Amino acid sequence: xxxxxxxxxxxxxxxxxxxxxxxxxxxxxxxxxxxxxxxxxxxxxxxxxxxxxxxxxxxxxxxxxxxxxxxxxxxxxxxxxxxxxxxxxxxxxxxxxxxxxxxxxxxxxxxxxxxxxxxxxxxxxxxxxxxxxxxxxxxxxxx
Amino acid sequence: xxxxxxxxxxxxxxxxxxxxxxxxxxxxxxxxxxxxxxxxxxxxxxxxxxxxxxxxxxxxxxxxxxxxxxxxxxxxxxxxxxxxxxxxxxxxxxxxxxxxxxxx
Numbered sequence: 001x002x003x004x005x006x007x008x009x010x011x012x013x014x015x016x017x018x019x020x021x022x023x024x025x026x027x028x029x030x031x032x033x034x035x036x037x038x039x040x041x042x043x044x045x046x047x048x049x050x051x052x053x054x055x056x057x058x059x060x061x062x063x064x065x066x067x068x069x070x071x072x073x074x075x076x077x078x079x080x081x082x083x084x085x086x087x088x089x090x091x092x093x094x095x096x097x098x099x100x101x102x103x104x105x106x107x108x109x110x111x112x113x114x115x116x117x118x119x120x121x122x123x124x125x126x127x128x129x130x131x132x133x134x135x136x137x138x139x140x141x142x143x
Numbered sequence: 144x145x146x147x148x149x150x151x152x153x154x155x156x157x158x159x160x161x162x163x164x165x166x167x168x169x170x171x172x173x174x175x176x177x178x179x180x181x182x183x184x185x186x187x188x189x190x191x192x193x194x195x196x197x198x199x200x201x202x203x204x205x206x207x208x209x210x211x212x213x214x215x216x217x218x219x220x221x222x223x224x225x226x227x228x229x230x231x232x233x234x235x236x237x238x239x240x241x242x243x244x245x246x247x
Contacts, residue, residue, distance in 0.1 A: 027229070029237040055236045056229070071232065073239040075247070 006043040017043035022101040027056035046081050077105040098122040
């Protein structure tokens with residue numbers, strides 16, 4: 001499998017980026033696509049996405065056939081993407097690390113900013129929420 | 144397993160073809176004359192034609208006698224579902240974005 005790398009300007013060297021189960025793809029108005037894990041082996045950072053031209057944001061997986069697509073039908077929508085890491089049964093023999101892949105948008109309506117976040121769970125289900133912090137387990141710690 | 148419901152009368156169908164050739168006595172309407180968009184959406188979810196699985200259709204016998212119609216529908220289904228993809232959605236999204244930008 002292709003090992004993706006990105007250039008750390010501060011260190012002035014190429015760093016390997018570990019593969020993710022769920023990876024983003026940004027599609028622009030002109031049909032151009034920027035992939036988090038580019039076909040050319042370059043890992044792209046979230047900040048590289050040009051949100052002014054963003055029309056579609058997809059979460060795809062090299063392991064699963066599903067695709068989760070968010071349409072940016074309003075230029076006022078601002079893309080959000082982050083990970084929510086959890087450690088289940090921390091400190092025990094059953095300790096397990098899991099990751100929620102979160103993406104969504106925020107949009108200003110009047111004086112208020114409304115936020116909608118989609119969370120892809122470790123079982124590949126989708127949770128839509130305004131409050132990602134609500135999706136927690138009783139015996140975990142998260143970051 | 145039911146796949147198609149007329150919705151206007153009580154008839155139900157297992158195959159896409161039977162559904163499309165059904166002439167609804169309640170409305171006088173035939174789904175095959177429905178707007179293309181509706182037909183395509185439905186075809187996308189439907190497996191290839193399986194003859195003779197109508198539950199309550201009186202159209203099945205005439206349909207079986209017309210193989211050209213069967214293959215014709217399959218061709219439309221493939222061609223259109225392939226096209227009804229990301230490019231169409233992207234075009235619609237882009238148009239909406241531009242309209243909103245103009246009105247902002």
